Amino acid sequence: MHTEDTEEFLLPRSRLANERLHALIPGGAHTYAKGDDQYPEDLAPVISHGRGAHVWDIDGNRYIEYGSGLRSVSLGHAHPRVIEAVRRELDRGSNFVRPSILEVEAAERFLATVPTAEMVKFAKNGSDATTAAVRLARAATGRPRVALCADHPFFSVDDWFIGTTPMSAGIPAATNELTVAFPYGDLAATEELLTRYQDEVACLILEPATHTEPPPGYLVGLRELADRHGCVLIFDEMITGFRWSEAGAQGLYGVVPDLSTFGKALGNGFAVSALAGRRDLMERGGLRHSGDRVFLLSTTHGAETHSLAAAMAVQTTYVEEGVTARLHTLGERLAAGVREAAAGMGVGDHVVVRGRASNLVFATLDENLQPSQEYRTLFLRRLLAGGVLAPSFVVSSALDDADVDHTVDVVAQACAVYRKALDAGDPTPWLAGRPVKPVFRRLA
Structure with missing residues (x-):
């Protein structure tokens, strides 16, 4: 279970797995945007499995996941219709x-x-x-x-x-x-x-x-x-x-x-x-x-046959189930909730949701309303501790209203800490390590 205190939220198995990843794989991931430098220090979960809008890390924590697979898993993990189409092809040669x-x-x-x-x-x-x-x-x-x-x-x-x-x-x-x-x-x-x-x-x-x-x-x-x-x-x-x-x-x-x-x-x-x-x-x-x-x-x-079968199943699902409209509806609910939570905690100008409802991102701004990796780190730490894995707020259609409502509750808690850091004029005490880093930078 996640604790309310991020100091007690630790990922020992994920931390060791990240060391193994870096020892064998340049960057510790196969996509730079998935690197552990994109997450607070020692709080980069290594995933065990996923189903629908949720993923589990190897430490046993469950998260509501956003931006799934760098926006690729828009129907949710292991979507039954897609998996069945893939399964039909697997024993027929690929x-x-x-x-x-x-x-x-x-x-x-x-x-x-x-x-x-x-x-x-x-x-x-x-x-x-x-x-x-x-x-x-x-x-x-x-x-x-x-x-x-x-x-x-x-x-x-x-x-x-x-x-x-x-x-x-x-x-x-x-x-x-x-x-x-x-x-x-x-x-x-x-x-x-x-x-x-x-x-x-x-x-x-x-x-x-x-x-x-x-x-x-x-x-x-x-x-x-x-x-x-x-x-x-x-x-x-x-x-x-x-x-x-x-x-x-x-x-x-x-x-x-x-x-x-x-x-x-x-x-x-x-x-x-x-x-x-x-x-x-x-x-x-x-x-x-x-x-x-x-x-x-x-x-x-x-x-490869099973990937083409997956693509056909995805297109059928989108058209027959109105998935694009659902993504927009979910995104609108999430955006409204996050904006209300941020405003309620006095950080409405600092935690900013942007983008089309089906493709939401968020910005974390400092005292001068400039983008801040330090405040992003603070925000991500609180989200992770609350069971929300969200490098963005890009939704999948597998989310339900309860997922969105829980996310908004966790965002509100994060925004309360964000307000404390703004009042102190320094987020450093809430970082517990180095800030997250931009993907594109000249030096490692």
């Missing part, structure tokens, strides 16, 4: 020397769900899909430069993006020079960039929406800019896919990109991503044309 019939069935299902696309190719992770989109845009336009949205945090593990981050070690300067950036929501600045690099920019790549809604006319204007300057418009729908609508942000806002990439929610935790888009572009990676061939995507495991 990978063959020729395409499985599931590949065309999965493509048909995807293109029926995302009707703005004409062809699709599946892969295993988002980076492969976004990099394939960039390569395809360069091939189609004959241009070298990639223009990415500077206000969006992550596009790929590949050189064209990672070279723009503080973790650019190992990326040649010549590669970095080919990536330029534009600000979200600012058409004039984007047009200036395209004019400055006239006939050099192969594509504009961005998340169509994040913690802010696109300004009126912005996505339409971006579509027009791409057309006028002859570059490919790419929507990274890794997060917006399914959470904004079953057809992604493009389906919600009615603006059709040339190419788009999906992942995360698509497999409910199983490894599957997708590159989708216009037939004339996508076919350049195929065999039915007379031009230069583009090495688009060629992945040994990209069409």
